[in-house]
Amino acid sequence: MTAEPEAAEREATDEESATGGANVLGNKGAAAFVAPAAGLIGLFLVFPALWTLYLALTNMRLTGLAAAEPQFVGLENFLNAVSEGEFLNSLYVTLIFVLGSAVIGQAFLGFTLAWILRDWRGWQRQAFEVLAIVAWIIPASVVAFLWIALLDGDSGTLNTLSPVNVDWLLEYPLLSIIFFNTWRGTAFSMLLFSAALNSMPPSHLETARLAGASFWQQLRDVILPSIRGHILTTLLLISLWTFNLFTPYLITAGGPGSQTETLPIYIYNVALSNGRLGFGAAISAIMLVINLIIAWIYLRVVGKQDA
């Protein structure tokens, strides 16, 4: 998974050199090599996506008459979705969630931690890394339970330890899951950023320092430009993951009301709890398009940098 964006990057650059080079394999040979992978991708990725699109054009339900004989309804599901307050609310919640927990939370905090850790050596660094990674590798259901125990209004750890008495999951539900996801995912971006910082030749920073650059100038003019590709890759990955994340359901179930109903949770609620499979599929298709747009924007920026 982590390798793929880099592979994509490589492919984009390879392509430019290949356009002038000789075609060693021949088209048929190339097709034969690609066929098994393309077949698998078609079967497990493209076909489900197309099936989702088909479902999105019907009124299929999980139970009832519309489960046995779904009717073709054209674009009705899509029109309902964009005119329904619930979908727009869910989209809004999702964007806040991605911005708060992925971009600001995980990426920013991850970079900060990686920066602080860059000079650390020995057991302190290892201990810190292990702690951060533990947050990342514990199964989601366990983590969800721990966070409920932490934030519970009646007997939560946080309320017990602090003088305040707030029902966090009811009064600040969105903030709660943003903190939760930041806590959970920061280790991953920290690792990526650490690797990126380590790959920077120390001489660059030395030179900048000798030239009298302040910390902010070093950051802006030396560090960020040299690891720009890594930053974009990390942002792409964690934004897509967060956008598609279902784990907050385990903590708030989308509630109270629909205050934490991100798109994946909204889809689960309409498609499985309410049984509106067709409508859920329509939202899924919209999500797919949004995913594509996010990826497209990021790759455009990366592409520009390479060129």
Place this chain on the structure above:
Amino acid sequence: MLRRSWRTALILLVLVLAAAACGGDGENEGSGEDLPGADLGGGTENAAASTENGGGGGGAADGEAVNISIIENAVRGGKNAATAAWLLEDVIPAFEQRMADEGQNVTVELVEGGTGDDDYKTRLALDLRVGEGADIMGFDQFWLSEFNAAGYLAPLEEIVGPQVSDWEGWDAIPEAVQGSLVLEDQRYGIPFGTDGRVLFFRKDVFEQAGLPTDWQPESWQDILEAGRTIQQAMPDVVPLQFNAGQSMGEATTLQGFVPILLGTGVELYEGQWQGNTEGLQQALGFFDTVYSEGLGDADLQLRGDARDRTFEMFANGQIGVLAESDYLWRSVIAPEEGLFPVQNRDEVIGYAKIPAMEPGAGIRDEDFVSASGGTGRVMNPNTQHPEIAWEFLKELGSQEAVQAFVEREPRITARTDVNEQALEGQPMLSFVAEEVLPVTWYRPGFQEYPQVSEVIQQTVEDVVADRSAVDAAAQAYEQALIEIVGQENVGGGQ
């Protein structure tokens, strides 16, 4: 140039799908792209039991090992623990022994679960949709219409054969009760039990607040007065709990909203679905009063674990009055096997009939109202062993088995021959059987009902959480009703 952008687009598509699919494996079950996959995932887990020995075909030959399975939303030591224990310790061993005596090697597996009733229903629907699932399924009577309309179920006679009507057990089950699992004169399963809704109250709370411990309210006003008295005397106790959020699913509809609506003389369906009636506004107004005065805990309704939390609080004496099914009494707070046992239940928990808005204002001009549901077991049409499954289904509904159940957890069963003894020495259940069931109400058997029920939950929550005024909520209810059943099927609007 064009070719290049196409390739970029293709790479993009693959990348995004891969990201989505990876998410789906681990923690992203809600992601849209894997909806069809979700069907399979839900199905395969407990389908294994019925397909393990799938090669056997219809009637297994003598001596050949046969595995069948039953799924219940019951788990040892947890939700509906008595049901799980009854199956594992009483019925299944007895059945396996009986089959062995007849020369057949049969093993029955119980697929346990302890989840919300709506999730359990979704699981059954997903299993059946892909032609999988346990052979026998614990089932709530009001799901029958929608499951049948979806083509998930089939009449017993179709699956098993004409011998279904020969079972002598049918004689012990009143026609009306059998009707809960009958559609168009065809039997789909064997009913097991019924229930009734009452007001449970904590006698210790009432005593401290200076209220009578033999409380029987005659009107909504009496309920509200009692609530206000408790609020004054014991600020730490939530005086009243009428389930009111989407989180509690059907329990909000049937425990909270319906008994209140019925108290205004209006039913959900009276030849037509009833829209924005005066009764609807009065009922929503009651919820508005309870929660805006702080007689009920509005935040509690919004919690993901609202129902369990309610049970726990009531068991701990933190809730004064709770509208619930007798299920609360016999299962949730039962001293031995309850989920939240109350050791001195019989002394500290009182119960009263649910009054209409005013005496005589209820449906059929009754002074008191209630609502009932029913449970039973249906057969999966995809079963590999219909004859063995039928033998097991009969065993589950037999007098000995039902008798064994009520010895674990006294309840009103479908069998009259068991009820006669089971209710002896059970004042609470006799109260339900004698006082509540005569005035009770059953849900209309339409495949649209569950959708209407969801709208009810949403409507009540909107009022309780102060998102809508009563007027607006009632109008939104009618609008949503029209979208579900069509304008021509909605009446009673203003």
